[in-house]
Amino acid sequence: MDKSLTMPISGPAISGSNGSRLQAGPQGKRPRKVLSPRNIIVYGALGLAAIYYLIPLYVMVVTSLKGMPEIRLGNIFSPPMEITFEPWVKAWAQACTGLNCDGLSRGFWNSVRITVPSVIVSIAIASVNGYALANWRFKGSEIFFTILIVGAFIPYQVMIYPIVIVLREMGLYGSLYGLILVHSIFGMPIQTLLFRNYFVSLPEELFKAARIDGAGFWQIYFRIMLPMSLPIFVVSMILQTTGIWNDFLFGVVFTRPDTYPMTVQLNNIVNSVQGVKEYNVNMAATLLTGAVPLIVYFVSGRLFVRGIAAGAVKG
Amino acid sequence: MLNNVSARTQSSVSIRDLSLSFGSVKVLENLNLDIHDGEFLVLLGSSGCGKSTLLNCIAGLLEPTEGQIFIKDKNVTWEEPKDRGIGMVFQSYALYPQMTVEKNLSFGLRVAKIPKAEIDRRVARASGILQIEPLLKRKPSELSGGQRQRVAIGRALVRDVDVFLFDEPLSNLDAKLRSELRVEIKRLHQALKNTMIYVTHDQIEALTLADRIAIMKSGVIQQLDDPVTIYNKPKNRFVAAFIGSPAMNFLTGELAEEGGRAVFRTNGVSFSLAGYDASEPLKAGRKVTLGVRPEHIKVDGDIAGGEVHEAVVDIEEPMGADNLLWLKHAGHVMSVRIGGARRYAVGAKVRLAFDMTMASLFDAETEERI
Ligand SMILES: Nc1ncnc2c1ncn2[C@@H]1O[C@H](COP(=O)(O)OP(=O)(O)OP(=O)(O)O)[C@@H](O)[C@H]1O
Ligand SMILES: [Mg+2]
Numbered sequence: 001m002d003k004s005l006t007m008p009i010s011g012p013a014i015s016g017s018n019g020s021r022l023q024a025g026p027q028g029k030r031p032r033k034v035l036s037p038r039n040i041i042v043y044g045a046l047g048l049a050a051i052y053y054l055i056p057l058y059v060m061v062v063t064s065l066k067g068m069p070e071i072r073l074g075n076i077f078s079p080p081m082e083i084t085f086e087p088w089v090k091a092w093a094q095a096c097t098g099l100n101c102d103g104l105s106r107g108f109w110n111s112v113r114i115t116v117p118s119v120i121v122s123i124a125i126a127s128v129n130g131y132a133l134a135n136w137r138f139k140g141s142e143i144f145f146t147i148l149i150v151g152a153f154i155p156y157q158v159m160i161y162p163i164v165i166v167l168r169e170m171g172l173y174g175s176l177y178g179l180i181l182v183h184s185i186f187g188m189p190i191q192t193l194l195f196r197n198y199f200v201s202l203p204e205e206l207f208k209a210a211r212i213d214g215a216g217f218w219q220i221y222f223r224i225m226l227p228m229s230l231p232i233f234v235v236s237m238i239l240q241t242t243g244i245w246n247d248f249l250f251g252v253v254f255t256r257p258d259t260y261p262m263t264v265q266l267n268n269i270v271n272s273v274q275g276v277k278e279y280n281v282n283m284a285a286t287l288l289t290g291a292v293p294l295i296v297y298f299v300s301g302r303l304f305v306r307g308i309a310a311g312a313v314k315g
Numbered sequence: 316m317l318n319n320v321s322a323r324t325q326s327s328v329s330i331r332d333l334s335l336s337f338g339s340v341k342v343l344e345n346l347n348l349d350i351h352d353g354e355f356l357v358l359l360g361s362s363g364c365g366k367s368t369l370l371n372c373i374a375g376l377l378e379p380t381e382g383q384i385f386i387k388d389k390n391v392t393w394e395e396p397k398d399r400g401i402g403m404v405f406q407s408y409a410l411y412p413q414m415t416v417e418k419n420l421s422f423g424l425r426v427a428k429i430p431k432a433e434i435d436r437r438v439a440r441a442s443g444i445l446q447i448e449p450l451l452k453r454k455p456s457e458l459s460g461g462q463r464q465r466v467a468i469g470r471a472l473v474r475d476v477d478v479f480l481f482d483e484p485l486s487n488l489d490a491k492l493r494s495e496l497r498v499e500i501k502r503l504h505q506a507l508k509n510t511m512i513y514v515t516h517d518q519i520e521a522l523t524l525a526d527r528i529a530i531m532k533s534g535v536i537q538q539l540d541d542p543v544t545i546y547n548k549p550k551n552r553f554v555a556a557f558i559g560s561p562a563m564n565f566l567t568g569e570l571a572e573e574g575g576r577a578v579f580r581t582n583g584v585s586f587s588l589a590g591y592d593a594s595e596p597l598k599a600g601r602k603v604t605l606g607v608r609p610e611h612i613k614v615d616g617d618i619a620g621g622e623v624h625e626a627v628v629d630i631e632e633p634m635g636a637d638n639l640l641w642l643k644h645a646g647h648v649m650s651v652r653i654g655g656a657r658r659y660a661v662g663a664k665v666r667l668a669f670d671m672t673m674a675s676l677f678d679a680e681t682e683e684r685i
Contacts, residue, residue, distance in 0.1 A: 214397030
């Protein structure tokens with residue numbers, strides 16, 4: 001009904017007959033100054049850092065939307081006078097790398113064909129490994145774990161040549177399968193560590209209860225552990241997807257020109273020596289290549305943070 | 316079966332020479348324990364004494380280093396947990412968070428591929444007994460602590476097991492819920508008549524629930540007896556001090572002889588030991604500790620006769636129904652439990668008498684009961 005009518009009635013009923021007992025002076029939440037020196041420094045530093053990272057991105061975006069005549073004018077910071085998507089189309093479908101001129105699209109699909117199976121295989125194996133290490137203390141599990149940790153710290157470069165030989169012997173050298181295998185294996189130590197630490201943080205009694213209920217290794221994994229581990233799977237997926245997508249070294253070593261991943265192809269486009277340097281096409285190609293990790297972060301960043309935090313809080 | 320063997324081993328759970336060590340740390344050593352069919356046994360002990368470890372061994376979740384475990388006269392030392400005929404309830408409930416109450420209850424049955432109709436029947440029965448029918452469609456996160464623990468008990472109930480194992484099932488609950496569920500567990504035991512092994516470090520739970528209590532200290536069972544015996548005739552000083560709240564009074568002194576009768580003497584004051592049921596002759600000169608519970612010291616009007624001493628009130632702790640008096644006498648401070656309505660001023664003089672029939676004497680060195 002009418003607010004002005006109900007207010008005075010309920011007011012005194014709560015605060016007693018003589019109205020408020022509060023005195024003048026500090027009360028409730030302490031007010032915070034918006035423009036305190038601390039805030040200025042914190043937000044100033046954050047702002048500067050953001051600008052530092054965003055300016056190159058800005059330059060790339062505007063350049064990729066300009067035509068070549070406009071770029072030759074040299075104002076790299078000015079917005080495009082006439083927006084054109086020509087460079088994007090060219091980067092995707094026509095840019096030349098070495099022999100073929102079908103743009104980045106070939107590399108994109110190669111990268112998809114490399115990343116998707118590598119991520120699935122490595123996560124599937126690493127999660128089972130981590131689960132076994134965390135919950136089923138088998139004989140030698142400590143040694144196995146130590147070896148894995150050491151494996152996580154060995155520099156990749158050391159192993160490239162031996163792996164080339166191994167893959168050649170297996171007849172996989174130069175094929176996508178070879179590269180998938182390499183990515184899956186190299187992701188294993190750190191991924192297993194990630195999963196093991198997550199599973200260790202889950203209450204042990206849950207695992208014991210499931211064993212008393214008669215569930216075996218796989219039943220506990222699929223019916224108890226998996227449904228509780230979505231956050232860590234998301235974290236692992238993000239790490240693996242971006243890591244494998246951004247890989248250049250393995251791509252250039254273990255594949256042939258027609259199976260090059262996108263990063264290698266990008267390099268070849270940007271560094272090609274024939275003809276004029278098409279800055280706008282290069283920028284568009286770079287943005288296209290970076291789009292996948294970027295989208296992965298934007299879509300799942302929130303889940304990522306939650307996954308990392310979940311492990312920390314429960315431990 | 317009335318043959319020789321089963322007559323000798325009439326126990327539901329039998330633990331024989333069980334030892335367990337984690338690396339070089341010995342947690343259990345040569346432990347022997349026989350639990351009768353349908354018995355409610357409580358394992359009581361301070362934190363870290365190996366209660367959970369023992370329970371996990373019985374459940375098959377930990378492998379003993381040495382020794383055997385028999386359940387229903389079957390050697391289950393190497394059996395999987397699910398094949399031992401046990402159900403277990405954990406302190407942290409350990410409900411599967413992503414499953415509804417109903418699925419939690421039926422998980423073990425579904426794993427065992429039991430027909431759907433039978434599963435439904437058993438879930439209905441268990442949820443009826445525990446009065447959790449309205450909760451069946453909820454997730455564990457939507458339940459209160461007491462409801463969660465009820466579901467956890469239900470999970471053991473549906474599996475139709477011979478032996479229930481409880482690992483401090485009530486210690487995560489607040490005091491009121493704890494006493495409610497305590498009664499429910501007792502009722503459950505009376506209805507089901509299963510063997511139950513119950514771990515706790517709450518002596519009230521132990522005294523109220525148990526048919527027999529096993530008091531543990533660093534992996535060794537100190538005394539295994541019914542609650543009354545444990546309370547009144549503790550085997551050693553550890554048990555005496557562990558059980559009872561407020562704690563037993565201990566007076567250190569020695570045995571002596573006065574007029575041909577054994578007395579306990581401390582700081583020049585003698586206490587007649589008339590009525591004390593000693594298991595060995597009370598030799599004069601032996602260093603001993605006299606233990607008397609606060610309710611076995613009579614004050615002023617309660618004194619029915621016998622030897623009377625005089626003491627000074629040091630402090631008073633009114634606790635509602637009772638009043639705890641701290642008295643100074645013979646160089647010791649001792650607590651006395653009297654009715655809540657009787658009050659004394661600090662410094663007042665009171666007369667007191669020890670009920671020696673209920674007292675305990677311990678050797679000062681071995682701390683064993685005399
Ligand atoms: N996995 C393990 N590795 C090494 N030592 C362990 C392990 N588990 C338990 N212990 C040790 O064994 C001893 C007994 O542990 P246990 O969990 O059985 O104690 P408890 O009596 O159940 O105590 P609480 O009342 O606190 O639950 C403790 O001293 C503990 O430190
Ligand atoms: Mg314990």
